[in-house]
Amino acid sequence: QNQIGQADISMSRKYDRRTTTFTPEGRLMQIEYALEFINKRVPTVGILTKDGVILGAQKQQKSKLLEVEKHSEKMYAIDDHIVLSASGFTSDANILIDYARKAGQEHYLTFKEPLPVEQLVQLLCDRKHYYTQFGSSRPIGVSFFYAGYDRYLGFQLYCSDPSGNYSGWKAHCIGSNNVNGKSMLKDEYKEDMNLEEGTKLTLKVLCKTLDTTNPKAEEFEIVRLTLDEGIPKISTLDEKEVKDYLEKA
């Protein structure tokens, strides 16, 4: 029996009831548990290319009786120029999505121009962070991928986690088997990729992180943010297009 290991666990258990207590080793267990929760969720991939940002996720067919939703449970348009993919509790995500949409319109009301992407990321992260510092509330159990375009920084890809931390990414992968996904991205992502190559790589990484050996087009949800004559456009690939990419990948 590893006595040190046991001591660690029991020590952590004393300090993990609340978000507002550090453990003696300097860890915030509730936040770490929330991050663990995300790691068990459905894999999501985000890739930044020079002519667009691609977000891809597995579409879970939880039951045959489930009514096929007209709108996605993972991909949410915040405004014309930003799309988010949510991993974690859908209910937690919904509140933040609504807040993000409102923030986008409020910004437009004052500045008469689209909300800069990083500013939106910061707003949502500040909200998530609030629940990690003040007592009686659990952290928000959602990680977001943000794909956006603005005139200041062009195409951008960010990822935030339940702790309220975020980073800008060229390519990233979260959810189950993300370690495999990340290593594949490290090997195969190239900074001068175009949209086509990026989409192929997204599907390739998703296939790797999924448990199935026989991927079907309807299992994937791919959303792309591009510029159409200078105006940002969010589009979802339909089943046929996904099938074409799967064959090429």
Place this chain on the structure above:
Amino acid sequence: PPPMECIFGLVGDGFTLLVADASARRSVFLYKQDEDKIFPIDEHKAMAVTGEPGDTTLFAELIQKNLALCTLRVGVPRSPHATAHFTRAIMAENLRRSPYFVNLLLAGHDKDEGPSLYYLDYLASLQKLNFAAHGYGAFFILSLFDRYYRPGMSLPEAIKLANLCIAQLRLRFVISTPAFTAKVVDTDGVRMVDLKNEGVRMVDLKNEEEMVVVEE
């Protein structure tokens, strides 16, 4: 306060020129003739303000500092379009509470939009224009601009037009406004210019010297 002060501006080829009279006055008293009413808001934006004496400086600095905050948040300065609308939003919010009695002209330069001039009055009416003016002097200046302004004027031509306006004010406007300051906003940023108007005293505040030109 009665609009005795005068500010005007025009958009030229790759630049925006802002001219403001340099007097600070209250009722019949003239406090000073070297007041700089053109505030640099940003690296590539400037705002000329007139109106209630306290409100003007307060409002200009409010916009300056809020924009600095906006720049920090995004990492890059805001576009002149966004700045103008933001300024208007602040003006409009306070209109039905405690209004800012400030009339202003916002000049900006942007690598995508080019040079721009926005007119904003104390009732929060915002308009993007090629040339604009505030105050009684506007009656004279706008007529001259209507007659002589052309889009894409060079800086010397714009200065010549500004001088024409100033000369007209000297001739026909009942309130004597002998001193003016002028700033230009272009790709290099915001800088003072010398209008070199004969018979008009140009105040060069950077050097804190008066540039007295030959009197007629």
